[in-house]
Amino acid sequence: MGTTPTAPEGLRPAPGQHITAWRPQVEGVVEVFHARFTEHAYPMHVHDAWALLIVDEGAVRYDLDRHEHGIPSDTVSLLPPHVPHNGSAATPGGFRKRVLYFDESLLDRSLIGAAVDSPDLRDPVLRHRIGQLHTALASPGDTLEAASRLALIGERLRGHLSPRLLTAARPTDRTLAHRLRELLDARQVEGIALEEAARLLGAHPTHLIRAFSAAFGIAPHQYLMSRRIDHARRLLLSGHAPGETAVTAGFYDQPHLTRHFKRVVGTTPGRYARSRA
Structure with a gap:
């Protein structure tokens, strides 16, 4: 999982606040950031990565591209890179949030405009998957599970931002599924990254996951x-x-x-x- 940095004296969170941050060994993920804030307010700032944010307690308000937005606990917010935004508590008790920062290998910069127009997504399935991903990212041995969940989240985000990118589901590729099973069996101990498996088998990661799950009734990481x-x-x-x-x-x-x-x-x-x- 990596080592959680310790802030020097004078920079540590105020009482009642807590921060945990790390960079997992999952391709495309820049940082995972969990925080509990009671008084802190973010000034206007930018990130060089996409920020996918969920709020577990309280609510957050923020300005993005001169428009005010809010993040209650049932909403997923996707903040695009290089676009200024701020943030503060929208409830008296502060808020607790989990943020995933990822690079353009998951979402292309061509989708920035769509994210600025509609940064807040009410999608219970997406929010549940993001919670599952954070759990997997907190376990250093579960990189295949984390990469698989990240790939499916990216697919769903692209569907929200550009519905035309969604295509009809392809028929189950049993041959592909069996080849992946053979690969997982051969690499049972040392494991294999989802991206490497996709390259070796000549398939997109999300198609690989879906083909395997449809053929065997279990996700690749669960099988391994x-x-x-x-x-x-x-x-x-x-x-x-x-x-x-x-x-x-x-x-x-x-x-x-x-x-x-x-x-x-x-x-x-x-x-x-x-x-x-």
Whole structure:
């Protein structure tokens, strides 16, 4: 996940405020920024990256291109690069927000004008996916899941900004899905980036995800994690320690193994190992 920077004395958030920022190892993502502000107000400023913002508590008001906007908790806001904007709390208790900054590999600069015209999107599916992406980005071993969720979010954003870019769904490509499954099996331990898989198989990342999910009823990252969990179970039953198992089965570290193992198997790796007859 990277190291969260510590602000020097005098620059730390005021009491009641909290900031966490990091740059994950996911192609296209410049920064992830989580903050809780009670009094801070942003002056007019610009970013060199797209900013995708959701508010979890309270509400935010801001000016973009001389027009006032508001971000309640059910709204997604997409702020384009190089366009001045500010921001402040619209509720007495302040606000808590999560922001994803990404480069033009996800959204082309030709869409900046459309984003200026309609920066606030009321799309429950999009907002839910953004929340899932933030969860994945907070886990250093879940880069394939994060890249997959980011690709689908980019597709949905492009649909909002330029509906003509949406095309009819193509038929399920079972051959493509099987080739991706073979690739995931071959790279089970070391893993593979979504962009690399797309290049090797000659397919767009979102089409690759949809073809695999339609063919097998499971997303590529879920399939890979399931294979790693099965591998870990065999290792644990053979007497390997959880820490050793995590590395051997392809997990980032033991906490990464424990989190996914408990979610799938219903118990921790240590308890599972001790339960063997």
